[in-house]
Amino acid sequence: MAIEKFPVEAGHIMMFARAVGDDNKIYYDEAYAKTTEVGSIIAPPTFVQASAQFDPDYRLRPKIGEPWFGSGKEPTGVQQSSGGGGTGLHAEQHYEYHRHPKPSDVLTATSRPGQTWERQGRRSGKLIFSETITEYRDQHGELVVTARGVGVRTERPVEQS
Amino acid sequence: MALSARQLKVGDTHSEQVVDNLTRTQVVQYAGASGDYNPIHTDEVYTTKVAGYPSVFAHGMLTMGLTGTMLTNYVGDGRLTKFGVRFTKQVWPGDALTAKATVEAIREEGGQQFVDLQLSTVNQNGEEVLSGYASARIDP
Numbered sequence: 001m002a003i004e005k006f007p008v009e010a011g012h013i014m015m016f017a018r019a020v021g022d023d024n025k026i027y028y029d030e031a032y033a034k035t036t037e038v039g040s041i042i043a044p045p046t047f048v049q050a051s052a053q054f055d056p057d058y059r060l061r062p063k064i065g066e067p068w069f070g071s072g073k074e075p076t077g078v079q080q081s082s083g084g085g086g087t088g089l090h091a092e093q094h095y096e097y098h099r100h101p102k103p104s105d106v107l108t109a110t111s112r113p114g115q116t117w118e119r120q121g122r123r124s125g126k127l128i129f130s131e132t133i134t135e136y137r138d139q140h141g142e143l144v145v146t147a148r149g150v151g152v153r154t155e156r157p158v159e160q161s
Numbered sequence: 162m163a164l165s166a167r168q169l170k171v172g173d174t175h176s177e178q179v180v181d182n183l184t185r186t187q188v189v190q191y192a193g194a195s196g197d198y199n200p201i202h203t204d205e206v207y208t209t210k211v212a213g214y215p216s217v218f219a220h221g222m223l224t225m226g227l228t229g230t231m232l233t234n235y236v237g238d239g240r241l242t243k244f245g246v247r248f249t250k251q252v253w254p255g256d257a258l259t260a261k262a263t264v265e266a267i268r269e270e271g272g273q274q275f276v277d278l279q280l281s282t283v284n285q286n287g288e289e290v291l292s293g294y295a296s297a298r299i300d301p
Contacts, residue, residue: 012194019187019194020226021180026238037163038239045229045244049222053196060199070200075210087201087212090221094245148245157213158251 003109006054006136010103013043016050042100046093048136048145051109087157091129092150098143106139114148125155163237164299166267166274175235176261179227179282183219183256191223221248224258224291228282231260236276236297246280246293257285262295274299 010030017027022044025032033041052058062068069078101107114131121127129152136145180187189203197220200207208217225246232244252258259282266277276299282291 015190016194016226019191020223020230021187022226022230022233024230024233024238036238042239044226045233045241046222046226049197050195055196058196060197062198069207069211070198070204071206071210075206087214090248092245092247093222093225094243096243097241100239100241160215 002111003051003055003107006048006051006107006109008043008047008101008103008105008107010041012050012053013041013047013103016047017044020044020046038100040102042102045095045097045100047101048095048107048109048134048147049093051107051136055109086125086154088151088153089158090149091152092148094148096146098145101136101138101144105144107136107144109134109136111135121154121158123159124157127155128153163240164235164276164297166276166299166301169264169267169276169299171264171266173264174261175231176259177231177234179231179258179260181257183252183254183258185217185254188217188219188223188254191220191226195220195222197222216253218254219252219256221291224248224252224282225293227258228260228280228291228293232262232278232280232295235262236278236295236299240297240299241295242275242298243294243296245295246291248290249292250284250288250290252284252290256290258282258290260291265294267299274301 014028067077111132111134114133116130119127132149134147138144192198192203201212208214261281262278265279278295280293283289
């Protein structure tokens, strides 16, 4: 995956901060932000996850004119061979901040696969883990955030205890 | 307000309730802001009938984001250098989450002081839904 252009915008930061229940003025009040140590609005620590908005191929966003696997007339909009199969879930997420993104930054993101491993889960059958490392760089090519995500695919839905 | 090495000690904790009665609407809000529209988080029909779960559930990244709110309230804005988590249990509508940071180490690196924190977020039953770590720059 590569994202060629992830413009960091103040309105997007405000909406993201609201979604994670954070009313800190550093995320929306520019006049206040100027009086602080950081000197400008900055993005909350998990904001780079929203780069998905700028990934043209992101598969968890409905695409215009294409069937979507969520419900409409039917419980799913795509053909499924059998219901109740496994689910792709997020297992881990790690961030290293070289600095914190701010409005006017235009980031790029390049990802490469890391390790893959398997484990037998107690509540969901065989688990296949796969790691992705993503580097977010700014308009000057400087590294801003390094992210390492681990996804897991389960054999069947996670049993609820 | 940043933390100060002089005033911190190993074992110090900071905790906050980061959500009470998580609503499906907040999960929708997170889907819209993050761009992750996986229907298992927002589409009850798909999730119960096709995916095989009892209801929609929160994005792991929403739990991490909520935990991040506690974290930046504690260490100050722009101070985080590392933040990593494992998602250990699903989070459901109606859940109340409390996020806690515990000081594991206070150290100096290249003339700069840092704090290393251990993180844990639990639901209303005391079950851990997220475990992790963070590091932040602190004042002397």
